[in-house]
Amino acid sequence: MDVRLQISMVFHLDKCIGCHTCSVACKNVWTDRKGAEYMWWNNVETKPGTGYPTSWEDQSKYRGGWEQKNGQPDLKMGNRSSRLLNIFHNPYLPKMDDYYEPWTYKYEDLFNAPEGADQPTARPISMVTGNLIDIKAGPNWDDDLGGSPVYAANDPNLEALTPEQRAEIFEIERLVFFYLPRICNHCLNASCVAACPSGAIYKRGEDGIVLINQDRCRGWRMCVTACPYKKTFYNWSTGKSEKCILCFPRLETGQAPACFHSCVGRIRYLGALLYDAEQLTSALAVPDSQLVEAQRQMILDPFDPTVRSEALKNGIDEGTLEAAQRSPVYKYVKQWKLALPLHPEFRTLPMLFYVPPLLPVMAKTEDGKYDSSGSELFSPIEKARLPMQYLSRLFSGGNEELVRYALKKQYAIRLFKRMETVGDLDMSVVGRALEEVNTTPEEAERVYRLTSLPTMDDRYVIPPSHREEAMQMLNDDLLQERGSAGLGFRELPVRGA
Amino acid sequence: MLDHLLFVIFPYAAATLAVVVTLQRYFKKGFSYSSLSSQFLESNELFYGSVAWHFGILGALMGHAIGFFLPVQVLWFNSAPVRLYILESTGLLFGLLAVTGIVSLIVRRLTAPRIRAVTSALDVVVLLLLLVQVVLGVYVALFYRWGSSWFAGSAVPYLRSLWILQPDTGMIAPLPLAVKMHILFAYLLVAVFPFSRLVHMLIVPIQYLWRPYQLVVWNWNRKTLIKQSPRSLRHPVTLPVPAQASDPVAEQRAVVTR
Ligand code: HEM
């Protein structure tokens, strides 16, 4: 057993209100720079929809992630030598137009325009060329199903549905959608790391954050293709690639990342997971539909004494172990089995998990009335407006059972709370529902509390990083650094000539 | 005298500049080393430009290197006319490929507005120098036939004399102007090299062919820090010797730079 620590995330999709506060917080902190204007390390897209960059899930186009080749995982973008041969021109690189051309407005025209009969306007100009542009797309062009006949209909996940089902979800009175906030998944089997010819991308051993060393990145732009989630971005100005850093400077000082901290819907949870790095190969040797189970298998029980002693041997300290025990992510992913990874079939072992949305479940009505009696127990889920096939294509590699379980469990807990608060159901019905998803009233209460009433401290359990100890353990005499410009090597990120 | 200046002093000055500036740039401004790819902004035209250019120039440079290091073998190879024709036409093909490539790269730089936005003055200088250089090369190949043979008798002895620091320009004095220009432009490119985007050819990531896929870097892991530091005595934590890194995850200890 090789115990490692991973800072992991859970996003509860039923709580996301699609306000984009997270995206804006991230943009203001990290990507409000030349060359990075088009980057949204955090973005929120509408599903069904094509997302950002357009159709990012379509790997026949972008060739991201891994595939099994003769029983061995290899990158979908080709073997090592063919990738090197493509270095002069990468045929699978997304272009700026797959994202959008960033723009601003000529605000000064509002002040400088000569007096005339018409109101002056601020026309849009490109932030790349400075020329006037005709805006054709933006980072969130199909928000809330805007232009859905064009955009949502191109969602690759709809392939999982029959033509009738597809037609049904776009009928105006049945329209259904939910929000999918996305950041880097800080994967265990990261394909960006594997694709970087320079070896500039790495996973931090201490917390599993995947980072790009800006000094070693040489702009070969392979990571952009390799990441199936399209969460590595090429900075067209500096000639280096960049990605979400999970706000590590904030984490190291005990603060939640900016997108988490600002989340209005409080949908975001962050905590430590212990996992067994030795199972990396075996967890990937299974068919798509079993990947989620195999990944859950890798996640270790922080209460297990053997796990604890192995963790201590690997340099994980007591404080961190305690944080792992309190981790909300551990609860949602492993104990409650409510949270699932996004597109596990890309085989990167993503460490950001989603609680699939119940949505307006009572969608199909009988005689124009919703059935809220609970008499049919889970029928609303089976008859949900958004077909199970669609959700399982997103969150479980096609395994409908896992999604159905997560939805039924949430629904059972709803019934349980309805019984307590409204009082129109009785325990004979609710008990049956809870039993069917193997849960107890106590657990239901705990899920309810962490889902609906969590405080900031419940949502973000950040293990201490103890960098102060690291500093003291270095050979350097820190007193010598007094009066100098600080530790480390700093250089302005100026584009090479 | 002029020959001495252009063919002895100039190459030495250019080479010194190249080595010193390249190194200091690498260690002081490592961030500036990048392919500076512009494919993200424009991809279709780049395909024809970049692929043709790189395969052409790399083939041509390879040919020059073979001529420099193995002149005797090349002469032997060329002793049969068929082989001479094959060698010469292969060389010419690479040259023409490079010319096509660089022309379309230049056209792309000047016409695509997004590419103009990321073009520096030095980029233009470099592209024009390269254009002149490859055109001269092709011109020499066409009009001063069988360079792959006479190269061994005139240019190689001269270049070797420079290499062993006993410069002798006797061999090249009688060469035609186009050949001399080709040599001079090469030196000019060497001089511009360290300041320009051309440094990207030094950081070609061949190590990628054998490095393990996954890479883990430990920055402040107690296990590794304790091992590296006598100060750990202040922190009496007893930990066993770290286990060996297990495949498929490669381990690396971060170097803490000041
Ligand atoms: C194996 C060695 C080399 C590799 C891997 C390499 C790779 C690259 C890459 C990735 C680009 C960026 C293309 C883009 O915009 O996406 C590039 C551009 C360029 N390379 Fe190379 N290169 C190599 C050798 C050379 C050599 C030997 C020369 C010239 C003597 C050269 C001259 C150029 C020039 C002038 C550009 C700029 C093209 C433009 O955008 O206008 N390269 N190279």
Ligand code: SF4
């Ligand atoms: S801030 Fe929270 S609620 Fe708002 S869009 Fe982002 S994830 Fe959803």
